[in-house]
Amino acid sequence: MRILVTNDDGIESRGIHALVHAMRRLGDVIVIAPDRQQSAVGHALTVASPLRATPFSRDGEVIGWAINGTPADCVKLGVSTLMEQRPDMIISGINHGSNTSVNAIYSGTVSAATEGTLMGIPSMAVSLATFDESADMSLAAEVAYEVASRLLSLDLPLGTLLNVNVPPIPREDYKGLRVTRQGHSEWKDRYDVRLDPHGKPYYWLTGDFVTVTELEDADDIVVANGWASITPLHYELTNFNILETLRDQFA
């Protein structure tokens, strides 16, 4: 089994190396990941400049390539050009930070798995729901292993990926896996306005992540309650519920 591992925190991050370690129990792992932090890049592609692929070593062993691009670039360039054979699965993560609810649409981690799915390859994103840089990755790595080991046998429909989020809690408090829907938490944005030494303003994005609707079986709620969430996502964005109404309105 060939497993492509990528992420959006960059090839040097702790999360991706915990994931590589876990995935080696399943097969041959190749790492193709951004050469630097790419959080909140969404599903960005590099189109106006060329990409570079630099062989990347860890502990004296070449484990893959570092790319000067986004997570989606890594998957596209990796599968189409760098890898000699197509991977059997693509696992993205372990992200430092939750990708539940609306975070999924800003997430480079999720976009890499979406890109894999677009190529017809079973794909999964894994995130640990804390921004604590020193957080213990072992539970998330174990969850990643458990879900990835079953990914091919799930026989997901074309175009569907798994978005897995793991709570940042001690193992003894962990309750297990739950299949969930994307939650309805959102960011209430604020910009911190500061003045530079010349008196001109600049704006830092900040804000609070708040639960808008407490849906049963929503990923955000389930993770807050000590479960790891598995949400099947797809990139079919049409709101079919209003298609007929809208047709009547424009008839």
Place this chain on the structure above:
Amino acid sequence: MRILVTNDDGIESRGIHALVHAMRRLGDVIVIAPDRQQSAVGHALTVASPLRATPFSRDGEVIGWAINGTPADCVKLGVSTLMEQRPDMIISGINHGSNTSVNAIYSGTVSAATEGTLMGIPSMAVSLATFDESADMSLAAEVAYEVASRLLSLDLPLGTLLNVNVPPIPREDYKGLRVTRQGHSEWKDRYDVRLDPHGKPYYWLTGDFVTVTELEDADDIVVANGWASITPLHYELTNFNILETLRDQFA
């Protein structure tokens, strides 16, 4: 009526000025757009550096702000901080290039409208389906006006935006508006591998946009046949069709 106009091609682009001109027939227009080309940025946010907002003039008149960020940044910063009052609608475009089918997930133009929708503001993306930089924008501007003038009365559900694509054809060949679903065309990626003067490879993204499934009423097909497409999109990404199956598999 206050209308926020943005785009991803940058505040200097021809498309945004055609859109501003059209929207002024409907109300007061404020432009808050990226200071440079931001195509294929997806739903990226700027989180690791601060934003700047520079007043932007055209024909001697201040029409808004240029932002050193992405389309989603422009909407977040604009609505939360720069605008004194909340806009009644957000119109993004006119994009130089189609945002039908899978393009919607890579599109900064669509992401700006999605961001508006997340804030509860009726929002719409408009694209002209050609990369020809000198293409005639007048039909797309007229379609933008026609749909925007009806946007508030459509009473779209919370979380749904309109993604409008206009064919690059003479007015006499234009067939009218059609409500559509997101099509199933995809990019077959190729990377053009070149060697730099030092003999090291670099990779340019290229590829072909191909129709995978000819769905009836798909935006890509409808636009190719001379209609302007209106696709209602939402950011509910859960694949509800497989939720129960997946629950059984993980039970």
